[in-house]
Amino acid sequence: MTHLEDRITNALRSSPTRPSSDLFERVVDSIEADRRRRRTTLAVVAGTAALIATATTAVLTLTPRTPDGDLAMPWWILEVGTIAVLLAxxxxxxxxxxxxxxxxxxxVFHDNPMTGxxxxxxxxxxxxxIFAAYILFSTQVAPMEDWAETVTPxxxxxxxxxIGGILLVIGVLxxxxxxxxxVLGRLFSLNRSLSGAPRRDRHTDPVDLDR
Incomplete structure (x- = not known):
């Protein structure tokens, strides 16, 4: 064996690893948590689709029609619908x-978990x-000059x-x-090193940002 292989073998023999006593329970819990997450995601998607379909049906049913049978949707219905889409x-x-x-x-913030x-x-x-300000700035409480009382092109x-504007703003930001x-993570790490604070080992003490 090479020198590296000898060192690895000696390290493994000097500190033998032992399986965790609750390994099986943790694996089962992880699988069950993944199943619950998938069920929740499917329920949210199905609920959203049902809500959109119900709202669309209600709008089409309540929207008045012209004598020719065409839809004459008031301008504010589309405005409210757009606000609902932005909130969603x-x-x-x-x-x-x-x-x-x-x-x-x-x-990025493995040396500064609280900062992360x-x-x-x-x-x-x-x-x-940003979302709240954008919705408030762009909401119309009266039709514009080139709009009619019903929805226009x-x-x-x-x-x-x-809708495209807020997606562009959020994408750029x-x-x-x-x-x-x-860059910020590096600056915080340098500042922590210069201040003499103890450094955290990312391998032995991982950062948990979920808590």
């Missing part, structure tokens, strides 16, 4: 980004403030622009956050 995006997109960003944040948790909380606050274009987060 806010409450769905935020947890979605946070769920897949925890591991990235934990890796605080960073995630602060970014959540900023996220919802101009209003549809405006409402689609609102999220991209900047991905790029800047490692």
């Amino acid at each position: 995006l806010a409450f769905w997109l935020g947890p979605f980004i946070k769920r897949f960003g925890r591991a990235y944040a934990a890796d 948790k605080s960073y995630i909380v602060l970014t959540d606050i900023v996220y919802y403030l 101009g209003q549809v274009t405006y409402e689609l622009g609102r 999220h991209g900047l956050n991905i790029v800047l987060m490692p």
Whole structure:
């Protein structure tokens, strides 16, 4: 055997590993938690689809028609519907980004776990403030000059622009956050090292940002 293999063999023999007594229970709990998460996701998707279908049916049923049989939807119905879509995006997109960003944040702030948790909380606050401000700034309480009392192509274009605009804003800010987060993590680590604070081992004491 090579020198490296000898060192590995000696290390394993000097400190033999033992299986955890609750390993089987932890594996079973993990599998059950994954099943519950999948069932919850399917229930949320099914509930959202049912809610959208019910709302669409109600709108089409309650919307008056012209003498020719065409729909004459009042302008405010589309406005309220757009606000509902924006709110649904806010409450769905935020947890979605946070769920897949925890591991990235934990890796960036492995030397500063409390800073990482605080960073995630602060970014959540900023996220919802941006959504709330955007909805308030773009909401119309009266039809614009080029709108009629019923929905017009101009209003549809405006409402689609609102939805696309918030997605663009959140996408750009999220991209900047991905790029800047490692820089901030490095700065916090350097500051921690210069202050003489004890450094945390990322392998023996992993960061848990879920708590």
